[in-house]
Ligand code: SF4
């Protein structure tokens with residue numbers, strides 16, 4: 430296999446991070462598990478949020494994991510793509526809204 | 541969507557030995573993944589032993605009007621194996637004398653066996669409490685000669701369990717064939733009209749959901765809620781329970797896993813999701829599966845892998861419940877499918 434930074438098989442090894450720091454790793458996974466339980470938001474809604482965020486943080490492992498999770502939860506591909514657009518819109522908006530800062534600075538510095 | 545069975549295509553995997561070779565080799569033989577046998581030995585369940593027999597599952601033939609991509613039976617219109625009336629008669633003798641409370645008729649499309657209705661009528665007289673027919677739904681709309689089936693089911697108070705991969709057209713048709721979704725919806729509406737699946741009705745209508753691809757089913761209760769909401773809102777359909785079933789790596793689903801390069805990941809996922817508390821209730825512990833030609837198996841999956849029961853009694857004609865119940869259940873790596881997550885059986889989750 431070609432050397433790459435990302436190996437899909439590494440996702441399976443995620444749990445092993447506890448081996449080098451049992452306490453922190455376990456705390457993380459406990460927290461993580463709790464976050465994704467049914468709550469005020471359904472597990473289904475959380476899965477779609479996770480999918481959108483995975484795209485925004487551009488984590489290929491999370492994209493794989495939450496595409497699969499969405500399938501497991503019966504989420505359709507149309508719903509998944511809409512979630513990605515929500516992420517993209519926020520991400521694009523977040524870039525663009527800084528344009529206001531640029532405009533402020535520009536105006537301040539200009540005569 | 542597949543158009544022919546593996547058998548008709550002359551595919552290697554139509555031979556059960558070839559499937560077992562794949563299941564036992566590779567990642568298992570390399571020791572990368574533990575054998576199912578060792579996993580259940582760790583919790584004192586090896587050899588796996590039957591409990592009291594509760595369910596007789598009879599496979600009346602591999603003929604089917606569909607050729608679903610995931611079918612573990614490798615059923616289809618080209619499969620000619622069907623149970624004869626003589627074998628049905630042997631089954632009836634057993635049904636009359638068994639303590640099992642559930643009779644579960646499956647296939648292929650069981651309704652395509654020409655003696656299906658005769659068998660249901662005879663078996664219905666035998667005092668079985670729960671009389672299940674596993675209907676693929678579309679058969680009810682496949683052709684005029686089956687249009688009366690909902691009335692026939694109602695007359696004999698048959699419990700209908702039907703496959704429905706998803707409440708959207710796209711996913712259902714992709715797995716089961718073009719037009720399957722619309723026909724299934726029509727069939728469900730017809731069953732509802734007879735009183736099947738209505739909230740307080742005794743005419744039981746349950747749906748079976750299985751994933752359309754290389755992933756495990758999600759939470760059964762959550763899926764049931766989503767299915768109920770969507771089918772009610774979109775088509776005014778009611779049903780009782782949804783059973784979430786894991787696809788076992790057998791026959792066409794195994795072929796799909798290998799062809800799509802998902803086999804290893806899927807087996808890893810099954811092993812990772814292994815749930816020791818599901819082991820005690822896997823369906824082979826209270827079920828006997830009978831094939832179209834009368835052979836006895838621990839379950840429908842072992843039937844497809846041609847793993848006959850490890851007992852002196854191997855055929856329905858020699859049936860003896862006491863001798864049969866004193867046996868070790870035959871297991872292999874496909875059994876991980878029954879113990880993944882909340883477990884999986886013909887009646888959904890078990891843990
Ligand atoms: S899954 Fe059921 S309906 Fe589909 S081909 Fe197999 S037996 Fe027929």
Ligand code: SF4
Pocket residue numbers: 822823824825838839840841842869870871872874875878
């Ligand atoms: S595949 Fe059959 S033998 Fe194996 S655990 Fe499941 S029901 Fe039992």
